Structures are given as structure tokens and as C-alpha cells.
Amino acid sequence: MSAAASQAVHGQAAQPEPAYGRVLLKLSGEALMGDLDYGTDPERVREIASEVAAVQRRGVEVAIVLGGGNIYRGLAAAAAGMDRATGDYMGMLAIVLNALALQDALEKAEVATRVQSAITISEVAEPYIRRRAIRHLEKGRIVIFAAGTGNPFFSSDTAAALRALVVHAEIILMAKNGVEGIYSADPRKDPSAEFIPEITHKEALTRGLQVMDSTAFALCMDNNLPIVVFNMADGRNINRIVSGERVGTLVRT
Secondary structure: OOHHHHHHHOOOOOOOOOOOOEEEEEEOHHHHOOOOOOOOOHHHHHHHHHHHHHHHOOOOEEEEEEOOHHHHHHHHHHHOOOOHHHHHHHHHHHHHHHHHHHHHHHHHOOOOEEEEEOOOOOOOOEEOOHHHHHHHHHOOOEEEEEOOOOOOOOOHHHHHHHHHHHOOOOEEEEEEOOOOOEEOOOOOOOOOOOEEOEEOHHHHHHOOOOOOOHHHHHHHHHOOOOEEEEEOOOOOHHHHHHOOOOOOEEEOO
């Protein structure tokens, strides 16, 4: 019996077949803060884990790239005046902390999860190995890519674009905090900013819209990798996107 038929028998609304087989979810570190000024809110992490687990149980292969801003924000004073490369390595370690917190929450939601780190921390994470990551995904495990690209001067956005391409993700789900997608200007500063439901990579670059950093965005554009920019505050959005609904802003060639 199919999953949809089983749901129907048990009185649950049948969900459509997923529109994507493999996705990469990009979460900022701030997504894990909840109402805190910095750090990690355990309840918010559990909510995110529950949302991701629901998608994985539908048969979608999920990879995740995290940022570290929620932790690095608390270290900003210490990093002031520091060598850029050293500060970036501190940010990578912050991402590893977030990855371990999310892994723990996902495993408590009974979802097999692996953390692969771009810098070697063998006691707590696997090294990043592309073929192993793909095999984990094929076996239904969630893979969290930690520590960015492992190189200073590259953002977690660039890591998301790079990892999505090498594991053959069909789309990047770019989670934002408090905004529904891409606007013509920052809606928090400009009340007249207009929501943009769909745009091409080239047009977004031409108009200077801040979807992700320019290196990451160029990777997506050059390889025809679509991006959905959506509001993470609505816990239904990931599932809706995977179902093929139009949520947020779609960026494609």
C-alpha cells in the first residue's frame, strides 16, 4: 500500500507526491535563535527538526547547510580587529556547534542524521566526503554539512550552493527570517517594497537583490540551480514547497 493510500485508510488527508526527490535546505544561524539575542533556542531547534523530519518521511532526501551567526554574534567583540581568516575559522566552529544541536534534535525525532564537517573534528563529525554524503542521502539519512566550505573568505551561502551542486540537489530552499521572499527593497526599511514571486538569476543580479552572496549566486546561475526563498517562521512552508506549491520567491534561469 502506498503512503498516500495508507493515510487515506487511517483518515488522514493524502499528500501529493513530492515535487522534488532531493533538496538542500539552507538555514541561517539566526533561525535557531528563537527569541534569544544570540545562542541556540532548544525549542526552536526542535520545531525545525520536526518540520524537516516530516518532509524526510515523505521520501524526500534532505541535505542541510547551516550558518553560525547566532553563536558568532556573541563572539563579535572578541573577533573585532582579528585576522579575517582566524575569524572565519571561528565562524566555522560555530556552525559545527549548530549542526550537532540540530542532529541531536533530528535523532530525537527518530530520523537518522549524519554531520559531515569540512574541517576535521573526527570525534564528533564525519569528514566531508562527497560519495559518502550521497550514499547517506540515498539511504534516507539527513546529511548536515558543517563548517562551511572549510576555507576562509567563503560564506555559508557559498557552501550551500557548492554542496547542493555536488550532491545533485534539485533545488535550494533558502530560509529567511521574517520575510516572505524577495522584495524590490528591504521591506523592514522601505514600506513601499514590492514582493517578487518569481525572478531569474540574471535579473536578480542586475537589480542588485540580495538573495545570497554573489559567489554563491553565480554558482547557482551558472549551473541552472533553482532557489526558493521563503519565510521559515511558517512551519508549513517546507512541506508546502516540497509538495510543489508556490511559496515565497522562485529564482530560476
